Amino acid sequence: MNIKKILLSLAFVVFVLSMGFALYWVFFRPTPTPNQIDPNFNPGAVPGVNQNTGNNNVSTTTNPTNSPWQTIFKDKISQVANGGLTEVKTLNDNKVSGVGQTTDGVKYYDQTKQQFFRINGQGEPELLTDKKFFQVSNVLWSPKDDKAILEYPDGMNILYNFRTNKQVTLPPELANFSFAPSGQQISATWLGNNEEDNWLVIANDDGSGLGLIEPIGDEAADVAVGFSPDGQVAALFRKSVDLQRQEVYPIGLHEENFNSFVVNGSGFTSSWSPEGNSLLYSVYSETTDYLPNLWVTNGQTSRLGDLKVSLNLATWPDKCTFSGENSLYCAVPQGLPRGAGLYPEIANSYPDNFYRVDLSTGAKTLIASPVGDLGGYTAYNLFVSDDGQFLYFTDQDSGLLQSIRLR
Numbered sequence: 244m245n246i247k248k249i250l251l252s253l254a255f256v257v258f259v260l261s262m263g264f265a266l267y268w269v270f271f272r273p274t275p276t277p278n279q280i281d282p283n284f285n286p287g288a289v290p291g292v293n294q295n296t297g298n299n300n301v302s303t304t305t306n307p308t309n310s311p312w313q314t315i316f317k318d319k320i321s322q323v324a325n326g327g328l329t330e331v332k333t334l335n336d337n338k339v340s341g342v343g344q345t346t347d348g349v350k351y352y353d354q355t356k357q358q359f360f361r362i363n364g365q366g367e368p369e370l371l372t373d374k375k376f377f378q379v380s381n382v383l384w385s386p387k388d389d390k391a392i393l394e395y396p397d398g399m400n401i402l403y404n405f406r407t408n409k410q411v412t413l414p415p416e417l418a419n420f421s422f423a424p425s426g427q428q429i430s431a432t433w434l435g436n437n438e439e440d441n442w443l444v445i446a447n448d449d450g451s452g453l454g455l456i457e458p459i460g461d462e463a464a465d466v467a468v469g470f471s472p473d474g475q476v477a478a479l480f481r482k483s484v485d486l487q488r489q490e491v492y493p494i495g496l497h498e499e500n501f502n503s504f505v506v507n508g509s510g511f512t513s514s515w516s517p518e519g520n521s522l523l524y525s526v527y528s529e530t531t532d533y534l535p536n537l538w539v540t541n542g543q544t545s546r547l548g549d550l551k552v553s554l555n556l557a558t559w560p561d562k563c564t565f566s567g568e569n570s571l572y573c574a575v576p577q578g579l580p581r582g583a584g585l586y587p588e589i590a591n592s593y594p595d596n597f598y599r600v601d602l603s604t605g606a607k608t609l610i611a612s613p614v615g616d617l618g619g620y621t622a623y624n625l626f627v628s629d630d631g632q633f634l635y636f637t638d639q640d641s642g643l644l645q646s647i648r649l650r
Contacts, residue, residue, distance in 0.1 A: 350362075385448065479513060562595070
């Protein structure tokens with residue numbers, strides 16, 4: 244019995260020392276020397292917010308949430324994004340969720356009014372239907388029709404058609420939905436009572452015609468459900484190769500043997516361009532000080548992962564949006580601390596700058612440091628209007644829908 248206690252004590256000591264070393268290695272170890280970090284890597288800070296306008300006398304070291312920016316810099320705030328301080332317009336008075344873009348514009352759920360709205364051609368909200376939907380927790384919009392999957396806190400899921408005002412209840416075991424490009428099918432995870440019951444599945448958008456794609460067991464957290472734009476891939480599965488690399492496996496609908504690819508980093512998350520020519524992804528590693536770093540690679544299913552190019556921006560795909568195949572807009576947090584890639588929620592405390600990336604040339608341009616009634620902004624759910632005039636986003640702190648004029 245004494246030997247068992249001694250062994251347990253030794254095991255506990257080893258565990259504590261290991262955890263202490265891991266925390267030191269990520270957060271407190273001296274920063275890698277310059278030849279270890281890509282000199283082009285940009286964690287979001289810029290020398291002057293007006294560097295593209297010739298007015299470099301305003302520094303981004305000022306925290307916009309601590310100053311009355313619109314009063315102090317009134318003459319320096321542009322109504323159009325041109326690389327400096329840029330005016331932000333608030334589009335609604337209540338917190339929003341379920342923001343998405345379909346063929347007829349950006350749509351969202353107003354949490355106070357408990358109704359759905361769309362942004363019309365004049366950039367103003369208009370009601371989708373008089374019907375109220377109480378306590379919707381998540382929304383997934385169909386890309387081709389006025390349909391959406393509404394998820395509720397009690398686990399209930401419904402498919403609602405805003406054109407016909409009809410709804411269908413989906414099986415409660417379904418989660419992590421994705422619409423096919425046609426809008427007629429969905430992929431999702433089926434989470435049963437036991438790990439052996441957990442599957443990646445495909446079904447018609449009303450939940451009928453359920454088919455099994457791949458067992459996922461206890462690895463649901465590493466399966467990113469999401470159809471590729473060509474409809475051949477239902478999800479991407481990530482698996483660690485070692486401490487600094489992950490391998491990504493495309494999961495096809497019919498047991499296709501698609502080639503996997505290896506990324507140099509951990510924390511792989513991704514999104515496809517509208518037509519699927521590119522796959523945007525982020526990873527973190529020692530070479531980026533464990534900050535996220537954006538990459539772009541070939542997104543075509545037959546050549547997925549063939550060519551990888553670092554964009555050298557410290558942000559995540561869910562803070563970016565494509566405008567066509569060759570233009571990308573990203574919100575990049577200013578001054579992220581070392582190790583932020585491991586804990587993305589840290590970014591919620593840092594205001595963003597907005598960048599445009601030309602994927603045909605690789606050129607990246609600071610387009611705006613947003614300023615409005617709320618001071619600085621932390622953006623997610625980014626979308627560009629169909630005419631390219633507005634960049635829409637949701638502010639993390641207020642939950643309000645915002646817009647910036649691009650031209």
